[in-house]
Structures are given as structure tokens and as C-alpha cells.
Amino acid sequence: MAAAAMPLEELERWLQAGLDRHPAATSIAMLDGYIAAIVAGPVSMSPLDWICPLLAIDADAFNHGGTPEFAAISAVALRHNEISQILSTTPRQFAPMHRREANGDIDPRPWCQGFYAAMRLRLSAWALLLDASNVNHGLLRPILLHCRDGQARPLLGSPRSGRETEHFPRNAHRDIPAAVEVLRQYWTPIRYPRAR
Numbered sequence: 001m002a003a004a005a006m007p008l009e010e011l012e013r014w015l016q017a018g019l020d021r022h023p024a025a026t027s028i029a030m031l032d033g034y035i036a037a038i039v040a041g042p043v044s045m046s047p048l049d050w051i052c053p054l055l056a057i058d059a060d061a062f063n064h065g066g067t068p069e070f071a072a073i074s075a076v077a078l079r080h081n082e083i084s085q086i087l088s089t090t091p092r093q094f095a096p097m098h099r100r101e102a103n104g105d106i107d108p109r110p111w112c113q114g115f116y117a118a119m120r121l122r123l124s125a126w127a128l129l130l131d132a133s134n135v136n137h138g139l140l141r142p143i144l145l146h147c148r149d150g151q152a153r154p155l156l157g158s159p160r161s162g163r164e165t166e167h168f169p170r171n172a173h174r175d176i177p178a179a180v181e182v183l184r185q186y187w188t189p190i191r192y193p194r195a196r
Helices: 008-017 028-040 047-055 059-063 068-089 109-121 123-130 135-139 163-191
Strands: none
Touching: 008 028, 008 068, 028 047, 028 068, 028 109, 028 163, 047 059, 047 068, 047 109, 059 068, 068 163, 109 123, 123 135, 135 163
16 A cells, blocks of 8 residues: 555645546545544445545445546555554644644634545434533534535534634644544444443
């Protein structure tokens, strides 16, 4: 896989060149968030079921090495394995690939939108945590806070006014690595039930 994978910079250009195909991710930040949701989410999925919409490719692309599509698939698989390995062995080292503004500030929105795009693949499986009355709903808050619905409205609704509300979105991205690790732990008993 490593030998076949295209570098991430090239993968981002490839995603941008294929916008007319409507991939789930249009940048490396979105792709990284999407993959993190696949790794930390409630269900195991066949690579075909999540990589094809991620890259907007046909399943047949998995059968043809030496193509740009196969190089993109390989790059995605490598990042998936890397995130999985980090979250399994050294979760405190997990670092989302957030986009940086020209001034150096972190923009978590593309990463979070990618995470939410992967959630939508199996939204009913995430339902438990999407219920605002569930005490664990807060695990998704630092991520969903930066997401928009199909009409470009804040996914969590309009923010309340106040100084704390202004401060929280600016710093919520700092909670994302820990939230992803706790999400992975939360879903593990459901995703990998032990044989009785």
C-alpha cells in the first residue's frame, strides 16, 4: 500500500480536480476528519462502503493498481491504518489534520465537516449520541459545533449570546483529539462485542 499511495499534497490536488464527481472530502482536512469518524465510529464498514463515497470513485477502482484512483485509495488506507494504530496504542498522540489560516490560526471546520460526512453514512448508528438528552451527547459537541446542515445552518442550532459562547467555538478544536479517543472507547463494546 505504501508504495502505491500518492502523497497527501498530491491527493488534495486530485480531490480538487474531481470536484465535479462530488467526493465527500474536498481537502485533506475533510478527508482526515472523515477517516477519523470511520475509525472511532459505532460500526465497522467495508472499505468499499466508505472509500468510494469519500473519493467519489467506483468500486472497480480497487481492482486496478497503477491508476490515480488506486493511488488515492492507498493513501486513504494508509491514513486509516495510521489513525487506528495511534488511537489503539498512543491515543494522546492523535492530532487531527486541521486546516491553518494564513495567520496560523486553526480552522477546524473542514475536518469537522468531514467527520460529519462519515457519520451520515450510518447516521442511525450514531443516534444514541445525537440525542441531546443523552449525557454522552457532549462527546460530539466540539465536532458538531463546527458543522453546517444542507442549508448552511449551524448543525447544533444558533449559538446563545454571551462571552462564554464566543470563547467556546474558538477553543473547541482543542477538545477534538480527546473527544475522538473517548468516542472510540464509547463505541468499542458495541462495535466489537466479545463472544459469550
